[in-house]
Amino acid sequence: MAKLAGVSISTASKALNGRDEVAPATRTRVLNAAARLSFRPNALARGLISGRTRTIGLLTDELGGRFSIPVLLGVENALANEQMSVLLCDARGDAIRRRHYIGTLLSRQVDGFIVLGDDNDLRPSLTGEIPVPVVYVYGESEDPDDLSVLADDEGGARLAVEHLVSLGRRRIGHITGPQTYRAARDRVTGTRAVLAEHGLTMAGGGPLHGQWTQRWGRHAARVLLATAPEVDAIFCGNDQIATGVADTLTDLRKRIPDDVAIVGYDNWEEFAADCRPPLTTVDLDLEDLGAAAARLLFDALDGRPAAGVVRHPCRLVVRESTAPVTP
Amino acid sequence: MAKLAGVSISTASKALNGRDEVAPATRTRVLNAAARLSFRPNALARGLISGRTRTIGLLTDELGGRFSIPVLLGVENALANEQMSVLLCDARGDAIRRRHYIGTLLSRQVDGFIVLGDDNDLRPSLTGEIPVPVVYVYGESEDPDDLSVLADDEGGARLAVEHLVSLGRRRIGHITGPQTYRAARDRVTGTRAVLAEHGLTMAGGGPLHGQWTQRWGRHAARVLLATAPEVDAIFCGNDQIATGVADTLTDLRKRIPDDVAIVGYDNWEEFAADCRPPLTTVDLDLEDLGAAAARLLFDALDGRPAAGVVRHPCRLVVRESTAPVTP
DNA sequence: TTGTACGCGTTATCAA
């Protein structure tokens, strides 16, 4: 290519990289030649010299789950804006595999890591094995010196319950997933806090913990209506549970939202928007979460590392399953 | 590292790469030193020499859709088994962005491409812009000289309808998505073929085309039952439609599967397994599809390129929404 | 069996 332009290799390099120590005429000659040959500088050679590859490693544990993808998308998008690329590795929750991937990524000289949790519980820190910056996203690292970017589940629950209270609902129940999930526990905490602030107690006496499924929603709704027939709103731990709850309420001839309002969680479009009726729900803004993690990784790469926990706010999406109490 | 082992760099290289022109004692010394320093050969430098990076570019258009992820997972898994890595790029259906990504991936010297379609329609070939092997998966390339690995939608429909016929169902309807989708058309073709082979016609006179949603399923089921009240089975274009159909049948006091059997499509766990009743459905085996594409890419990288269309078989998953006709 | 020298494609330094 330099030959085609009739200059030396180093001059061509300068011309292409926009350095100003090159004559305009020469530059255009080089650029033309490059275009004609559709020349692309070899990123490997560049990385070898600069020590930076403009590549980050994305380590996940459960890409199949529906939370990983939006986060991944947000990360990828933010990285692309900075001309960086993603090497994707799914360890499938296997420690051996994870170690192996870390080695692979390091040998490929990635500039940094993003570790994507499969649920939002605490997870062992990997930072000790990794000599480049690491950001944890969705799942929190056990090491408080690491940087974790998380969805604000407590805040999301607050949004949901405050919405119900503001609509005049006073007998609010809560049906959610297994207590072993931090997401479930945090949402209970947020729910309790808001109820207490308004001098209310939870209908049914406490949260009903079960599975994250429609089936559990259908069952739990029957239980809740048996123990607390006067319930006028149900906040559900996710949209599938909410769908099941809606099914049961309909079976029992309760009108939604007139008799009982329902709020879901996750804004899983296929469930929430197509429910009968469409669900008011909490959106985790996961794509934004991923983008935020990527930006914090850039900061670390630029020598401005951070530590601790960043909580990313959720958004309330209002649809037809909630409305003011009818007088 | 070589220093620590007290040998020259090239001797160390030979020892690590298992070449037999090195003394056993030396080798162990080198290996020890490498382990102590947790030495990892620089993949960039290797790639620079060998011309092969053991990296492939995965180009998608709509990672958000639920079909991409299983395929991606299958690809990633198959690649990891061959010690290869994936650079992930989501063009989001934008041609500009796609060109840009192709350039990025080429400059990073990927060994090959996998192009993941966002739906299974024909798509323009990218092979002209790409000087390394390319395999198209899920969506077919317009150029018959390219290699496309696709789900066998016609075959999947055959599985579903043959299952219904074998259960003694004779008045089979079909509710599916927009006719603009090749998936919908192919499944209609398969359905018609099987019905014809058994001397049957489609209940309702023909397929009902609408959206891929529960809402459409609920509506279309009413339409179908109005025009063909004797229908004893409904094959649905996806699991969401099937869920909607099940809802309406239940509303209309039809028993599933006693009065009407239902088959879905996709085996989308959250819908199919948690439906009332759980759905018999067709699984596209997408992870396998991705793995197959990866293996065909390896073949091409090894100098055994292929062309044309590979159709990957589907699997019938039988649950409670189908059963033999009661005498 | 081991070590020396070269080259992969690029950028940076420095001499011309």
Place this chain on the structure above:
DNA sequence: TTGATAACGCGTACAA
């Protein structure tokens, strides 16, 4: 303003 040269880390032919 341009070009020669070294260096990045590794693998390999070839010399010792």
